[in-house]
Amino acid sequence: MKSKKRYISIFLFVIIITLLSFKNDPTKKITLKDITFTNPKGFPKPNYNFENNKISVEKFILGKTLFYDNILSKDNTVNCGTCHQQFAAFAHIDHKLSHGIYAKIGTRNVPALQNLIWKDTYMWDGGVNNMEVQPINPITNPIEMDELIANVLIKLKRDSTYISLFKKAWKDTIINSERLLKSLAQFTGLLISSNSRYDKFINKKDTFSASEKNGLRLFKSKCANCHIDPLFTDNSYRNNGIKIDTSLKDMGRGKITGIENDNQTFKVPSLRNVEMTYPYMHDGRFKTLQQVVDHYSKPSNFSTNADRSLLKIGELNTVEKMDIIAFLKTLTDCAFLYDKRFADPYIRYN
Numbered sequence: 001m002k003s004k005k006r007y008i009s010i011f012l013f014v015i016i017i018t019l020l021s022f023k024n025d026p027t028k029k030i031t032l033k034d035i036t037f038t039n040p041k042g043f044p045k046p047n048y049n050f051e052n053n054k055i056s057v058e059k060f061i062l063g064k065t066l067f068y069d070n071i072l073s074k075d076n077t078v079n080c081g082t083c084h085q086q087f088a089a090f091a092h093i094d095h096k097l098s099h100g101i102y103a104k105i106g107t108r109n110v111p112a113l114q115n116l117i118w119k120d121t122y123m124w125d126g127g128v129n130n131m132e133v134q135p136i137n138p139i140t141n142p143i144e145m146d147e148l149i150a151n152v153l154i155k156l157k158r159d160s161t162y163i164s165l166f167k168k169a170w171k172d173t174i175i176n177s178e179r180l181l182k183s184l185a186q187f188t189g190l191l192i193s194s195n196s197r198y199d200k201f202i203n204k205k206d207t208f209s210a211s212e213k214n215g216l217r218l219f220k221s222k223c224a225n226c227h228i229d230p231l232f233t234d235n236s237y238r239n240n241g242i243k244i245d246t247s248l249k250d251m252g253r254g255k256i257t258g259i260e261n262d263n264q265t266f267k268v269p270s271l272r273n274v275e276m277t278y279p280y281m282h283d284g285r286f287k288t289l290q291q292v293v294d295h296y297s298k299p300s301n302f303s304t305n306a307d308r309s310l311l312k313i314g315e316l317n318t319v320e321k322m323d324i325i326a327f328l329k330t331l332t333d334c335a336f337l338y339d340k341r342f343a344d345p346y347i348r349y350n
Contacts, residue, residue, distance in 0.1 A: 035060050035186075039193035041203065042230045048131045048189060053182045055190075058169040064077040065165060066180065068124030068344045071155050072135075073145040079259055080138070080184075081344055083110045087337050089273035090114060090191060097285025100144040107143075107248055109284035112277045114193045114336070115270060120235050124282045125253045126264045132185045149177050156180070187276055193272050193336040194230070201330065202230075208330065215327025218320055222313045223296075232271040232331065239265050241306030242295065245283050252282065264305065275332045289328060293321045 014324040035055055039046070053059075068078040078101050081133035084090035092098065098106030103336075109122050122128040122345065127139055138144040139152065156175050166175050184252060187311070200206035208216065219227075228234045235252045243265060244250070253262030266282045280286040295301050297316035338341075 011291075012068075014209055028124075030057055030061065030341060032057050035190055036074070038191065040192065040199075040230070043113055043194065046119065047183075048117040049122050050189070053132070053185055053189075055186060057171065058165075058192065059186045062169045063160055063185065064342070064345070065162075065203040066184055066321065067187050068346065070316070071159070072139055072147060074147040074150055074151070075101060077101060078145055083144075084113050088276050088337075089193065089337060091277040093276070093278055096279045096287075098144065100141070101146045101221075107250060108282050109279060109338045111267075111269060112273060113188055114191050114272060115231055117189045118231055120236070121267070125256050126229070126237060127256050130190060132181045135181060136221050142304050149180075152179065153177065188340075190279045191336075191342060193333040195335045196272065196333040197330040200228075201335075204254075209326070209328040211323045212330055214320075215323035215325070216330075218316075218324050219327050222316075223324075225309045225312060226268045226307075227271050233268045236268050237262065237265040238268055238309070239303070240281065240296075240305040241302030241310050242281055242283075243303050244283065250283065264303075265307075270333050271328060273333055273337065274339060275335060277328045288326050290321070293324055297321060 015106070032055075035057065037055060039051060049165045058136065066072065067080045070079045072079060083098055085092055085098075090108035092268075095138045096109055096335045098108060098110045100106060111124060116122070116131055118130070119131070122131065124172050137148060139147050139149060144232050153175055156166070162175065163173055166179065167173050197208075198204050201208055224233055226236065226238060251263045253265040253267075254260065271276075275289065276281075278287060278289070280289075286292050293316070296310065296313050297320075299311055299313075299315070302310055
């Protein structure tokens with residue numbers, strides 16, 4: 001009798017979880033209006049447009065499903081969302097270096113995925129120059145997903161759900177790498193953050209405290225040479241003055257170009273949602289914004305080959321540091337961090 005009650009309880013639990021999963025799946029409520037691209041006020045023209053990858057609900061849903069599916073990895077244990085967590089602006093707050101398949105540890109901190117269509121290159125070293133082909137790197141990287149695109153396609157072609165999703169998105173059952181990558185680009189390209197308190201302040205829809213206003217003033221005079229608004233990056237490569245991690249020996253952009261002056265330079269990251277994208281720097285060495293600001297506010301911290309523009313910052317006192325951090329926190333876009341359009345549609349317990 002007890003055994004029967006136990007099985008009934010388990011059955012009811014499964015039914016409840018299934019219903020909750022269905023109810024909470026935001027893809028079932030997405031309309032074309034929800035994903036129509038409009039350039040945010042004050043933003044420059046994107047480097048990537050959707051002219052050759054026309055936005056549709058079906059492609060977006062396919063791209064989102066792929067993004068959160070372990071099927072992209074060799075042993076079906078890792079997906080894009082494993083490292084790119086929405087609440088962290090699609091960065092990874094759990095580790096200073098990326099963690100991938102077979103519990104392997106990577107060599108760099110996971111970058112945030114936001115406002116990607118305004119980037120000209122991708123990865124910390126700019127090793128990829130096209131958003132559509134960028135997923136090939138993590139999928140095939142032996143430390144991340146360790147899979148071949150050809151094998152991914154084989155798995156997708158054997159999956160009835162994906163046969164249906166591809167047919168809805170592309171109007172036939174052909175499943176190939178171009179469609180796989182374009183669908184992913186639909187989802188990642190629409191991960192747009194432009195609704196922070198800073199944006200509201202600029203558009204006169206919010207106010208700043210005295211500390212936040214002073215932080216903005218200090219930021220403009222000391223930090224905006226590299227972190228230019230509204231994207232809060234200039235897409236350049238810079239040496240940020242941190243001493244090289246001798247265990248990683250990461251040469252950054254120099255490994256791509258072979259140019260000595262590019263050694264230890266890395267893509268300037270956007271500071272949007274920076275409050276939520278810790279740890280910081282390409283190697284995740286700093287856990288807090290306080291540590292980051294402490295580093296930049298003392299020229300004696302800089303390595304000999306640091307970008308010369310860092311000297312413009314000068315030494316900051318305790319109040320100035322607090323004010324800059326207060327301003328940086330106004331770049332947090334809660335609407336983006338908890339947007340149901342971008343949420344994992346599956347409840348995971350593993």
